[in-house]
Structures are given as C-alpha cells and as structure tokens.
Amino acid sequence: MIEPKIIFEDSSLLVLDKPAGLAVHGFPGNTEPTLADWLLEKYPDIESVGEPESLRPTPYALLPVSRCGLVHRLDRETSGVIVVAKTLEAYLSLKQQFSSGSAEEGYEGRPRKTYQALVYGLMKDDQGEIHRSIGRSRVNPKLRIVGAKASGTSRDALTYYKVLERFNLLGKVESFEQEERRKKKEGVSDFTFLECYPRTGRTHQVRVHLGSIGRPVVCDKLYAPGKPCLPGLTRHALHAASIDIMLPTGERKVFSAPLPIDMAGVLENLHKASFEQSTKHEI
Structure with missing residues (x-):
C-alpha cells in the first residue's frame, strides 16, 4: 500500500500528505487499499467520527460508507494535504468551516x-x-x-x-x-x-x-x-x-x-x- 505521510497530529486532528494514486474512499471495481482503510488500521476509533454512514450505490448493491473523520477529499491522482478529524468535536468544527458562506455572502470563512x-x-x-x-x-x-x-x-x-x-x-x-x-x-x-x-x-x-x-x-x-x-x-x-x-x-x-x-x-x-x-x- 502507498502510505501517506503525517504532517501534523494531536489529540483531535491529523494532517496528511496523501500520495498520488491513493484513493480516499473505495469505489465500484476498486480492489486496492484506500486512505480510509489506512485510517481504520492505524486509528480504529476514527470509524465513528463523522456523520452516520451513508449508502453508496454500486452495480450490485448499496454499500455503507463510513466518513472515517474525513471532512474533505482529494482525487485519487491528486497528491498533497488532506485533513482528518480524530474526534467528533473536531469534525463538526472543521465541517462548519468547510461549509460556511455562500455565493451571496462570499466564502471568506472557509x-x-x-x-x-x-x-x-x-x-x-x-x-x-x-x-x-x-x-x-x-x-x-x-x-x-x-x-x-x-x-x-x-x-x-x-x-x-x-x-x-x-x-x-x-x-x-x-x-x-x-x-x-x-x-x-x-x-x-x-x-x-x-x-x-x-x-x-x-x-x-x-x-x-x-x-x-x-x-x-x-x-x-x-x-x-x-x-x-x-x-x-x-x-x-x-x-x-x-x-x-x-x-x-x-x-x-x-x-x-x-x-x-x-x-x-x-x-x-x-x-x-x-x-x-x-x-x-x-x-
């Protein structure tokens, strides 16, 4: 597995340098390990951090997808900084930042x-x-x-x-x-x-x-x-x-x-x- 590098970590937050080629979440047809898999292996408690599991459609069924503390994503081939919340409090704080503002109000708070x-x-x-x-x-x-x-x-x-x-x-x-x-x-x-x-x-x-x-x-x-x-x-x-x-x-x-x-x-x-x-x- 291509592993990410840890840029910063404390009790509530994890900042990673994601390598190109590592998908953040699984997708239909993917058989390779993902960043979510790596997070669950290294930080098992992170599985419950985030919103309730959503259902992702595949050609065969609706599969549950855990957020694993991920507030935002990067495309599989895009490298670089990605932020992960280790606690629910941190997740809610970051989610509020990422979703603040609008086309009318502007996006300065993001x-x-x-x-x-x-x-x-x-x-x-x-x-x-x-x-x-x-x-x-x-x-x-x-x-x-x-x-x-x-x-x-x-x-x-x-x-x-x-x-x-x-x-x-x-x-x-x-x-x-x-x-x-x-x-x-x-x-x-x-x-x-x-x-x-x-x-x-x-x-x-x-x-x-x-x-x-x-x-x-x-x-x-x-x-x-x-x-x-x-x-x-x-x-x-x-x-x-x-x-x-x-x-x-x-x-x-x-x-x-x-x-x-x-x-x-x-x-x-x-x-x-x-x-x-x-x-x-x-x-």
Whole structure:
C-alpha cells in the first residue's frame, strides 16, 4: 500500500500528505487499499467520527460508507494535504468551516486551500478568477462541466489563480508563420505552472475550471483526453500544496506538503528545455 505521510497530529486532528494514486474512499471495481482503510488500521476509533454512514450505490448493491473523520477529499491522482478529524468535536468544527458562506455572502470563512498545477498552453493573464457553476455531465456521469449543459442543478464554484512560471519551448515569435506553428503545437510546446485557490469545494473543481478556459491540467485523462503526457508523469499534474485552517483550539495554522518528485522532475526538465531553447535562439 502507498502510505501517506503525517504532517501534523494531536489529540483531535491529523494532517496528511496523501500520495498520488491513493484513493480516499473505495469505489465500484476498486480492489486496492484506500486512505480510509489506512485510517481504520492505524486509528480504529476514527470509524465513528463523522456523520452516520451513508449508502453508496454500486452495480450490485448499496454499500455503507463510513466518513472515517474525513471532512474533505482529494482525487485519487491528486497528491498533497488532506485533513482528518480524530474526534467528533473536531469534525463538526472543521465541517462548519468547510461549509460556511455562500455565493451571496462570499466564502471568506472557509479554509484557504492552495493547489499547484501544470497546464497545457500559456496563461494570458498573470492572475485572475474563474467563477463558473459546476454540474454533472449528461453524457458521462464521471465528468463535471460548467454551463447550461450540466445535468440537474449546478453549484456555484469560484477559483482564483496566479501564474508562477511560463514555459515557451518554441522560443521567441518573430513571424506569422511561427505564430501559426505555435497555435498548432499549443499544449505540446507551451506550458504554465500556476497556483490555484479554490474558494468552494466542488468535485474536480480546479481541473474543470482550468479546462473550461482552455488550459487543462497536464496528463488529465478525464479532462484532457488525447493530449500527450510529459515524460515522468503517469497522473494529472495537480498537487494540494497547503491549507490554512482554524484548529478546534481556535488557533489558525497553515499546513503544507512539498511538491512530489514526479512533478518536481517535470518542472526541472521544462526549465532545462526552456534554457536550451533560449540559448539556441540567442545563437
């Protein structure tokens, strides 16, 4: 089993660095251990922490699912910080934080989450916001989409972003022909590394929002099908870098997880490729 690393632990709270590839909960067809399994093995009493067991539909039956102190989730392929309550009091305190606010009132009371993502193409603006409601796709229930084509009721979703680096592997544009070449190769030769700050917590929110503006996460098989992955990546390039929360004691704390080796290696390769391209252009 791929095990998480403990970032912080006290009598009421557990903060983990979840590795990519580890699912938080089980799902139909999954036979691999999950984060919930790990929690139950290491902290048996945590099974009763949270809301009453819900029933999750499978192709065969409705299976009970325990919360195991989990107040929020990360996608299976997303690495990084995840918070677990060890007591009911801590769970209720955290749940109140995660659910506070609304589209009308704003979301200032919620924990502040920071994600790091590598996307295809060059982001035009250094920073900005994506405020688009998210709902389930009518065509594929695994997909979430923005706009009127969503099935059922869409929910308000807000993500801010800030560009950290741009990687232009085609070099300086000097002619119309080169600009046309860039357009044809965009998403293969241009990349942007950025931070995202989701103020709401919709399923796949960061991935959906970035895809909705034409800048999907690199190697995202669900929202960027057919686009090539970069060498060294076998999962989507999204990492939950930090979370700023209020502890049950009233103290405010920020917990962080370093960029994992796979994403760090890809960025290093992009730096090298960008340097080589700029040197070639200067010559």
